[in-house]
Amino acid sequence: MDIKEQIHGLSEEMIENLGKLVAIDSQLAEAKEGKPFGEGPAEALRVGLEIAEGLGFRTVNLDNYCGYAEMGEGDEIVGIAGHLDVVPTGGDWTYDPFTLTRDGDYVYGRGTTDDKGPVIEALYAMKLLRDSGVKLNKRVRLIMGCNEETGSKCMEHYNEVEEELSCGFTPDASYPCIHGEKGHMEMMAYSKHTKILSMNGGFVSNAVCDSCTTVIPAKDGLKDRLEKVLAETDLQEYKVSQEGDRTTIFAKGVPAHASTPTLGVNAAAVTCQSLAEAGFEDDFVTFYNSHLGTACDGAGVGLKFADEYGDLTFCNGIVKTEDGVISCTIDIRVPVTLKADRVRSMCQGHLEDENGRIEILEIGDPLFFPRESPLVEALYKAYVDVTGDSEHQPMVIGGGTYAKSLKNIIAFGPEKLGVDYRIHGADEYILVSGMEESVLIYMEAIKNLLAI
Template sequence: MDIKEKIHELSEEMIQNLGRLVAVDSQLGTPEEGKPFGEGPAKALEVGLKIADELGFQTVNLDNYCGYAEMGEGKEIIGIAGHLDIVPVGGDWTHDPFVLTREGDYVYGRGTTDDKGPVLEALYAMKLLRDSGVKLNKRVRLIMGCNEETGSKCMAHYNEVEEELSCGFTPDANFPCIHGEKGHMSMMAYSKHTKILSMNGGFVTNAVCDSCTTVIPGAAGLKEKLEKELAETKLQEYRVTEENGEITIYAKGVPAHASTPTLGVNAAGVTFECLEKAGFEDDFVTFYNTHLGTACDGSGIGLKVSDAYGDLTFCNGIVKTQDGVISCTIDIRVPVTLKPDEVRKLCEDKLEDENGRIEILDIGDGLFFPRESPLVEALYKAYVDVTGDTANEPMVIGGGTYAKSLKNIIAFGPEKLGIDYRIHGADEYILVSGMEEAVLVYMEAIKNLLAI
């Protein structure tokens, strides 16, 4: 039996184990004693380590921040770091997000691609390598984290209590290989004066605001003007109702990850545009449209910049109203060669006027490995040898992964270019055929890293 047949034989077992992980709602919860990220992430780690234990690996739980499964011997460690926490469900699911649902090659559930499925792909790659008798001159350690989506404090803890990795990868991005990750910048926009009674939308900061409900004072003819403007947008759905002197606008956009906001439709941004076009004069409407807007490029605050590896991206994720103030989260992915101080200088004098203000929360460095580095070459070769795809080259992405938290690793698969797995959106899925191929790619990757 060749290796592809062996992987195919194990695919049903992999899917069953993926179902065990997907069944755990591992969103960030309320911290408890011994459970720094709440009940859900701790439970997911327990299940993940139990699966690894059942497959015959040595397992260690690092205080419910993260844990790992390990094989091999030696001082050096090949690290594979994936995460078991998830983003909130959000959106309009047609499948139960916490019950794995298979339809042919498609397997639906929150975390199937981001990142519970890839954790299992790496685990089964380790199992098949171990069972094949390959000499393991280094330790191979699969780290399962519990806080990637909300800060990666799990890896900060790992760095405090465990050994440094010699090399490795995180299966939490795209094939063929990621040799750079843009810097990350967070901002908050606030209204100073607004006639908007309430505006609430979005469910996470690192995804495009996918739906929004806005309430404004009514005015003669305004409802009809809003309906006309909304009809000409790319919204999936909208409703405008008027009652008791108030107009309520519901807008349903298109979700997308904050690293690729142009793939989505910002329901809040479209609403602001339509309010202005319909003649609703308001200070914060003006501020939003001039400073944030729907262009996704940061042009409103002087951040329309790029380098050889990509453009800056700008994403409004959540809009909410509290005590009469509207706030908007802003997630920015900064070109990898641009330094934090340079970014700050570009925008710092464009963040406030009489209508609103924007506050910089943090600016983080990017990550970059030269294309010709041994780590990049080893992983890219594994991908090409398995898939035969030489058209796609190692790339720089806007997403942030554990590669920024752990030394000597880069992001490597398993998403194939051109496929929308709906991560951070409704009906997230993974392909069974893709899982089987990824296991083989990861087997080859580990062998190549053993040889470095």
């Protein structure tokens, strides 16, 4: 039996084990004693380690921050870092997000691609490699984290209590290989004066605000003008209703990850743009349109910039109203050649006027490995050898992964370019055929890393 047949023979078992993980709502929750990220992430880690033990691996739980499954001997460690936590469900799901649902080659559920499915893929790649008798001159360690989506404090803990990795990858991005990740910048925008009674939308800061409900004072003719303007937008759905002295606008856009906001439609941005076009004069609407807007390029705060590895991207994720003040989260992915000091200087003078203000909360450093580095070459070769695809080249992305938290690793798979797996959106899925191919790719990758 050749290796592809062996992998295919394990396909149902992989899906069954993935189903055990998907069934657990492992969103960040209230911390409890011994469970720093809440019940769900701790339970997902317990089950993940239990699956690994059942496959014959040594396992360690690192205080429910993260854990790992390991094989092999030696001082050096080839690391694979995946995560078991998930983002909120959000959106309108066709399927129960916490029940694995198969439809032909498609398997639906929250975390199937981001990142529970890839954890299973890597685990079975290790199993098949071990069972094949390949000499393991280094330890191979699959780390299962519990806090990637909301801060990666799990990897901070790993770095405090465990050994440094010699080399490795995180299966939490795209093929063929990621040799750079843009810097991550967070801002908050605030209204100073507004006639808007309430504006609330979005569910996470690292995804486009895909739905928004706004309440404004009613005004003669405004409802009709809004409906006319909204009909010309890219919204999936909208509704304008009036009751008494209030007009309510519901806008449904298109979800997208904050690293690729141009793929989505920001419901809050379209609402503000439409309010202005309909003649609703408001200080915050003016501020939003001039500083945030719909363009996703940061031009409104002086940050429009691109280098040979990609553009700066700008994403408003959450909008909410508290005590009469509207706030907006802003997630920015900064090109790898742009340093923090330069970013601050570019923003200077663009963050506040009489209508609103923006605060810089954080600017994180980018990650970059030269294209010719042994780590990049080893992983890229594994991809090409399995798929035959040499057209696509290693690339830089806007997303942030564990590669920024752990030394000597980069992101590698599992997504194919041009395919929307709906991560962070409704009906997230993984392809069974893609899982099988990734197992083989990860087997080759581990072998190449053992040889470095």
